[in-house]
Amino acid sequence: MGEVIVVTSGKGGVGKTTTTANLGTGLAQLGYKVALVDADIGLRNLDVVLGLENRIVYDITDVTGGHCRLRQALIKDKRYEGLFLLPAAQTKDKTAVSPDQMKALCEDLSQEFDYVIIDCPAGIEQGFRNAIAGAHRAIVVTTPEVSAVRDADRIIGLLEAAELRDPKLIINRVRHKMVAAGDMMSIDDIIDILAVDLLGVVPEDEMVIITTNRGEAVIQDDRSRSGMAFRNIVRRITGEQVPLLPLEEGGLFSKLRRLMGFK
Amino acid sequence: MLDFITRIFNRESTASKNIAKERLRLVLVHDRASVSPQLLQTLKEDLIRVISNYMVIDEEALEVNLENSENQVALIANIPIKSMKRNVNAV
Incomplete structure (x- = not known):
């Protein structure tokens, strides 16, 4: 039986959908069979990313409502053997699916796929409850901002209350230069506050925007730093021990220079 | 050179990430305890009930707040006493 993982954050705009797309693509690249589920009903996005x-012909509500078979609604990604998308409905709202239906759906998908990754909507209302209903484990995405970390903390509390213990954290959009200058919270600062395990750190990267413009995942780009970070996260998900990327660009010397006022 | 020295000494305290971290820490204490004004009110009423067994307190002037000092958050209660009850020991 496969593993069902929900990608969540509380706050919107921190990179849940981008993370889901990259993890799915990365796992498929490694040869796993992956189903990506867009649980953001009414605000479908994973399909365009x-x-x-x-x-898209059928969506998740067609499956839960019995209008089509699960297999008919799954869209096969032609670039990767084994990567499938179950899209969200665009014209319905979050109440169109119940937590019980979601649980059953995840159960069905996990029979056939190695990994089922659920893209959770922002917020803590029914969309969130639906998205986590069938998950075995959770990934929380945050950015080094007060509002995003605060929401992540709330989400971690809600996940634990729903018996989803030990969520793993991805810190997205980290700007190492600002961290080095003391103007952005560091990985240690955030881990210290949230007290959860770190799954990975993704640097801020323009390539994410460029690849998303094209409808591709940045993990396909071999040279990008964010792609490398996502590849490491994917390997960690499969159980491999992978060290963190070196955080400081340029290291100690450039730090010293900045400290002494040379740009 | 003076600039260099002030940079070194001021770095830790003025770096904006420290401000962010401190604000976060404080806001999370409230979030995690889910301290709503309502919860503080119930806490207040419970305190009054218990303390009134021993002394007469000024219920109107009673203050209970979460306060942030140096490195910790504390529950600070300011409870003015009007008088002690004579028969406390007998209770």
């Missing part, structure tokens, strides 16, 4: 928006 993956470049699959033109191929």
Whole structure:
């Protein structure tokens, strides 16, 4: 039986959908069979991030409502053997699916796939409750900002209350230069506050915007730093021990220079 | 050179990430305890009930707040006493 992982954050705009797309693509690259589920009903997005928006026929509510079979609604990504998307409905709202239906759906998917990754909507209302209902474990995405970390803390509390213990943290959009200058919270600061295990750190990277424009995942780009970070996270998900990327660009010397006022 | 020295000494305290971290720490204490004004009110009423067994307190002037000092958050209660009850020991 496969593993069901929910990607959540509380706050919107921190990179849940981008993370889901990259983890799914990365796992498929390693040869796993992966189903990505867009649980953000009414605000469908994972399809465009993956470049699959033109191929949607049925969506998640058609499956839960019994209008089609699960297999019919799953869109196969032609670039990767083993990568599938179950899109969200765009014209319905979050009450169109119940937690029990979601649980059953995850159960069905995990029979057939190695990994089922659920893209959770922002917020803590029913969309969130639906998204976590069938999950075995949770990944919390945050950015080094007060508002995002605060919401992550709330989400971690809600996950624990729902018996989803030991969520893993991804810190997204880290700017190492600002961290070095003391103008952005560091990885240690955030881990210290949230007291959860770190799954990975993704640097701020323009390539994410460029690849998303094209409907591709940045993990496909071999040279980008964010792609490398996502590849490491994917390997950690499969159980491999992978050290963190070196955080400071340029290291001690450039730090010293900055300290002494040379740019 | 003076600039260099002030940079070194001021770095830790003025770095904006420290401000962010401190604000976060404080806001999370409230969030985690889910300290709503309502919860503080119930806490207040419980305190009054217990303390009134021993002394007469000024209920109107009673203050209970979460306060942030140096490195910790404390529950600070200011409870003015009007008089002690004579028969406390007998209770």
